Amino acid sequence: MNKLTARVDRERLLLALAAPVLAVVAALVVTALVILATGKNPFEAFNDMLSYGSASDSQIYILNKATTYYLAGVAVAIGFRMNLFNIGVDGQYRIAAFFAAVVGGALHLPGPLQIVVIILVAMVVGAMWSGIAGILKTSRGVSEVISTIMLNSIATAVIAYLLQPGKLGQLDDAGTLVSTKNLPKSSWFFTFDAGPAGELWGFIVIAVLVGIAYWFVLGRTRFGFDLRTVGQSESAAEASGVGVKKMVVTSMVISGAVAGLVGMPTLLNDSHAFSNDFPLGVGFTGIAIALLGRNNPVGIAIASLLWGYLERTTGHLELIGYDKEILGVIQGVIVLCVVIAYELVRRFGLRRQQQRVGAELAAQAAAATDEKLEVAR
Amino acid sequence: MPRPPVTSAGPVKGVRTPFTGPAPCPAGAGTIAAPALTKCQLYARSGELTQGWHPPAVVWGRHRTHPLPTPPYLQGECAINASSPPSPQGPPGTPGAPTPAAAARAAAPAVELRGITKRFPGVVANSDIDITVRKGTVHALCGENGAGKSTLMKILYGMQKPDEGTITIDGTAVSLGSPADAIARGIGMVHQHFMLADNLTVLENVALGSEKLYGIGGRARAKIRELSDAYGLNVRPDVLVEELGVADRQRVEILKVLYRGARTLILDEPTAVLVPQEVDALFDNLRGLKSEGLTVIFISHKLGEVLSVADEITVIRRGTTVGTADPRTTTSRQLAELMVGSELPSPETRESTVTDTPALTVNGLRLTATDSDGVVREVLDGIDFTIHQGEVLGIAGVEGNGQAELVEAVMGMRTPDSGRIVLADEDISTAPTRKRRESGIGYIPEDRHRHGLLLEAPLWENRILGHVTETPNSRRGLLDGRAARLDTERIIEEYDVRTPGIEVTAASLSGGNQQKLIVGREMSHHPKLLIAAHPTRGVDVGAQAQIWDQIRQARHEGLAVLLISADLDELIGLSDTLRVMYRGRLVADADPATITPEELGSAMTGAASGHLDHEAPGIPAQAAPEGGDDA
Secondary structure (H helix, E strand, C coil): CHHHHHHHHHHHHHHHHHHHHHHHHHHHHHHHHHHHHCCCCHHHHHHHHHHHHCCHHHHHHHHHHHHHHHHHHHHHHHHHHCCCCCCCHHHHHHHHHHHHHHHHHHCCCCHHHHHHHHHHHHHHHHHHHHHHHHHHHHHHCCCHHHHHHHHHHHHHHHHHHHCCECCCEEECCCCCCEECCCCCHHHCCCEEECHHHCEEECHHHHHHHHHHHHHHHHHHEHHHHHHHHHHHCHHHHHHHCCCHHHHHHHHHHHHHHHHHHHCHHHHHHHHCCCECCCCCCHHHHHHHHHHHCCCCHHHHHHHHHHHHHHHHHHHHHHHHCCCCCHHHHHHHHHHHHHHHHHHHHHHHHHHHHHHHHHHHHHHHHHHHCCHHHHHCC | CCCCCHHHHCCCCCCCCCCCCCCCCHHHCCCCCCCCCCHHHHHHHHHHHCCCCCCHHHHHHHHCCCCCCCCHHHCCHHHHHHHCCCCCCCCCCCCCCCCHHHHHHHHCCCEEEEEEEEEECCEEEEEEEEEEECCCCEEEEECCCCCCHHHHHHHHCCCCCCCEEEEEECCEEECCCCHHHHHHCCEEEECCCCCCCCCCEHHHHHHCCCHHHHCCCHHHHHHHHHHHHHHCCCCCCCCEHHHCCHHHHHHHHHHHHHHCCCCEEEEECCCCCCCHHHHHHHHHHHHHHHHCCCEEEEEECCHHHHHHHCCEEEEEECCEEEEEECCCCCCHHHHHHHHHCCCCCCCCCCCCCCCCCEEEEEEEEEEEEECCCCCEEEEEEEEEEEEECCCEEEEECCCCCCHHHHHHHHHCCCCCCEEEEEECCEECCCCCHHHHHHHCEEEECCCHHHHHCCCCCEHHHHHHCCCCCCCCCEECCEECHHHHHHHHHHHHHHCCCCCCCCCCEHHHCCHHHHHHHHHHHHHCCCCCEEEEECCCCCCCHHHHHHHHHHHHHHHHCCCEEEEECCCHHHHHHHCCEEEEEECCEEEEEECCCCCCHHHHHHHHCCCCCEEECCCCCCCCCCCCCHHHCCC
């Protein structure tokens, strides 16, 4: 009995890995075909990606990028686990980073305290922004997909309005960039010095902690069980005593709070101010990463590293005469394949398990009794 | 068990005069070895009680716009069942002689399955199935859930291809690649769940997808009328489907299949949604089809029904045909033994364990809901009842009369407009669902897939579901996976959940085993009140007996049970007190010791109310509807 259970488990693990691996392989094949179609050699390109990606400065760059992406992926994954599609991570992190930068630029607290305040402001603003969508959903039945997309646009407009010289923004010396006031140097986040390879952002530590917290809360607590229950079956959750509406708002708020962290590595480790060239669209990247990582804390980490790697290496391809749009092709195909592959693998896995259970029970029954012969007329 | 000769199954064709034909119900025969009453016998008994009983075609027909001629066969059918001499109801062992016509027909069976084997990777769903369905008969396919009936019917309907074996239709070997092939060969399927568009008329529903046959206008309407009259279906083409009751919808489904030219109809568990009177009417319809030369394959695991309507029975167990039974010489016990290798369980509990201590008191419960047209309807009105410790309160009613809402109101999943709900001494009227569960309400939901399980989660997580705050599942906010797993092992052991382990998903278990897991889970927290909504629906006979035993056992230990069921035998057998729900009100009560399913059924259709008294046999029960005599 144990044997079969173990086998089922191993098979499940294999199936779980099969989908993302298949998706990435499919993406590489499609990319190779695209490059071939443009009359160039795909293997040369892949070769360059490999060698350039393994350079030490590339690795630091990838890790720094992945820190941001990981937080975005987790923020989206919290919604996914609850069967909520928080497309609004993008607006949430931007508006959160903006207000955090404004507050950080205005305060002069002792360094560590100020960092905590900045991070908290970001989380609270992100949480409030997504909370609007949560409340609209529970009180008015507005789909969170619609409301969060709209809130993204509203966030863009609010930031554009406030980030003007004379309001909360200031023009830089060159006269080309509007930004918030710089954070005082004491409230910059620490970095790991990696010598000539560059600096590794210290916020990666926070990202790891967030990942651990995500795993622990969802997998090991009552609250996490309730949340997953709602995600798997809203009706069963309601019958089991979970307040579904409250859970929708709560999880939106938590997702938004984590989304608030997405801008922090950039703000605290890199730009130290919110300007109109602050990274855009990371929230959408987070959706792809959460999908690819199967909402699993380790999977999301691998997916964000892959995303960082692809960005870094395809950027270099341009220098040796390839089109930089290759990046979009690879990422797009991965996302498409991943969505299809997961659904196929999920259905296959369920059916397979049903059959295995059936076979196992049939074997047990056959062993237990020989009466079949007797009754077969 | 030896297979009775095929030719013995009785005069079937040739009996052209409608409906005086064979009604092979063993009821009248006094020779049956006195087991507990089966459904079939109960029906027959009531046939004597309420001769000329009206099929609910009439009861339901409140929207009718055309006068409904009552086909002759609808009258006195049960009387024929009970007494007509030529019908094959002789004592066991004296099968009726086949008429020449039947013998001729037998030469080319409507459907012949030989050696059908269907393997899914790792499991054999069907192996070596042999079935011969003669033309113009009702052939029942009988077996527990999971025995392989559905797979077999999917093969016959072209939804799946067999790995081995041959399908012969009307003497021609065929290969069915899709349902369209099957339909072209004259095989039609009436699914268990109706596939009708509510907002279209009957005509539109019937013509939908077959517009090429008779168009969508007058020709189609004429055809529907013609079929309806020919088979006594009483289908009115221009009524909106949403205005129809369940039984009428089923007739529309049957007509849909006939419209497409089917000569062999497969009916998958057709009686699951019907009250006894509707079942009788359906069986009359089936006999009508039969007498017009059509063939019916009737899938069921309700033995009494099978015995009362079938001309021949094939029993399937564990994917293979284990025997063919002649309904005239077989008792339901024998059939059950053939099906499961054990005796048919009985839900009877007679020794009373009712105490004076109220476990649940509901007072003046009222719930309104706004329907899609914006009209406020009363879903529950003036509901008052008390369940004492050790008491099973059964609620009978046609589905959709407020039972589901009542359960959800007691569970806290719906907020009533007014009313008080008291569990033991605790007023839980406003408590959230989780609080109510923690206070001691166990819940076996009506739809276990929607409300009772996380299908894609492992069994041990399903064991936590609904009791996440209680030991052994968690401590101080943290899940205790180890303890929950151990306790799941215990439940699987104690409640005989057949599974290879606790890490498999709930979806991979059969319905009966899923239900046993739910029952085990709810019982493990020693509830004061158990709400059991259709606890044995879709559950095989073996699991059914266990679930009944567990409810009985818990009742003995002082559990109060609110039992909702569509299975009237189960209701009558398990309950200490019976109430009937009709249009959101508790309209009648009855003593389960004396009431019959028919008497209960009449109250369920709103025809009787108050206290239902059982009258002596021979006199129509007082509670039986006056409506039973008109039209």
